[in-house]
Amino acid sequence: MTRSPQCDVSCAHLAGLHDTSWRLRRTILDLAYSVDKVHLGSSFSSAELMTVLYHHEIRRDGDQLLDYLVTSARSVLTYAILADLGLLEADALTTLGQWGTPLDYERVPGLVHMPFGPLGHSLSFACGIAQGLRRRGRPGLVYCLLGDGELDEGSIWEAAMTASHRGLDNVIAVVDRNGFQLSGPTEDVKALGQVEGKFAAFGWRCFSTDGHSVPALVDAFGELRRATGRPKLLVARTTKGFGVSFMESQRSYHSTGIGEAEYRAAGAELARRAQASAPASSGDGPS
């Protein structure tokens, strides 16, 4: 991995982000084996994306997140990242799905801004936060992570119109374009086609990048932050289940638990691929 050409980001930091994304995959795998069924496919497709957002892009002041990230999905991955950042008790992850767990998919003011669950709510919600921040003269960006299947929801397009009508350039929507939804490929269920073109027609500034490349994501977010005047969209091209070959682009790993044989095989492959894709200075952790 080389120094990002357009960002003032050190190689060590980029390497740390790489390591973190693969460590999160391992955490998700552990949870799928030991706790309950989890959304393996989309957690693996958005591991780099969420890592770059939380560990690099979203500004923090101690335990306070100064920017907002909202999403209807990616609940377990969000919990894993917040635990990794020390903002949630790491032990809490082992209570997932159990009676009395603090990770009950409801909101946690300051950390998890909206309840997890049905899709299609987060972009409108993000627009409301962005509009409120603007009205109050407060800084802060509002990131909204969307699945590509989620774009079937009509409410997303209601929000897309609101954002552009109001010129909410403090909204940054990110689409995890892994090509799959619950029932199968997005193009088979209801052809989504060219996401950037659709949002551009709604008045958004649109970008796309390799969603598994940490330097590319860091660059893309830097460009998004600098763009003004319109709401912004990043389409991150990803692979569902990325990191474990027998899980990649497989509908059966959308949301599932796994047995011991799968767990061992997947764990071994994650370790191999993390190492194989690691940059030379990997191992320092995000700075």
Added chain:
Amino acid sequence: MVTADMGPATRASRFEDEFPDDFYDVGIAEQDMVCFACGLTVAGLVPVVTTASVLLVGRPWEQVRNMADRGGYNVKLVATGCGLTNTRHSLGLTALEDLALLSGLRNFEVYSPFSAGDIAAVLARMLEREGPTYVRLGKYDVPSGVGASSGPFSPLLVEGDGRTALVTTGFLMAQARRVQQRLAADGRGIKVVNVIRVLPFPRDEMLAVLAGVDEVVVLEDHLPIGGLASHIALLLAEARLSLPFTRVGPERLDRCVGGLEENLAHHGMSETDVLARLDGGR
């Protein structure tokens, strides 16, 4: 103030005239409207969301349930033209099920005031409390009067006394008063009860009001299940109060296009109809 292309229809446009920077019209997009309002609360604003009830808690019900209620956001939903007051319009916006839709939501409080004084008291309470709130308003000649706002807020407004309790909510209080006056002219007193806070249902207050009553008649402009009558029937059953119980109200989503009195007559809710249902219809 947040609405979905209903500023003129709800008179929210008057707010827009005075406070244009605090008025947000999201266009004809009610799902967007509810979630957008929830987002405003995160930035510390207190949004009042208004449109017709069917479009406020009907079309975006899942957003009301999973965002406004589960998130416990400080949003204020004010519905207009509720119940049978949506006169001379299509059935499409006639809201006879809104109370049922909101029953069981854990964070919502639901109000259904009648007089101008009560509406003012409810709106003040709505803005004071932290959490999602729904106010059921109608299109009718709102009488002046202080009602529940005359002292500490009470979820029930009780007028008169007698062995019969005629329980109602919202604009039907006018009808209940007419029935009360007709009976008073014949020398009979009844107790008229207006339920101003419907949810959480004021069980203890209602039980106190029903003590010493021989008959309960509920007059409501809501479908039978999930409305005022079903809350009272459940209360009577759980309290093992064996009282004659009569419900006067629409049985199904059906109305004739016309004025308010014609709609009430169509659903068997005219003054004469209510009088005929007292005393078990004897």
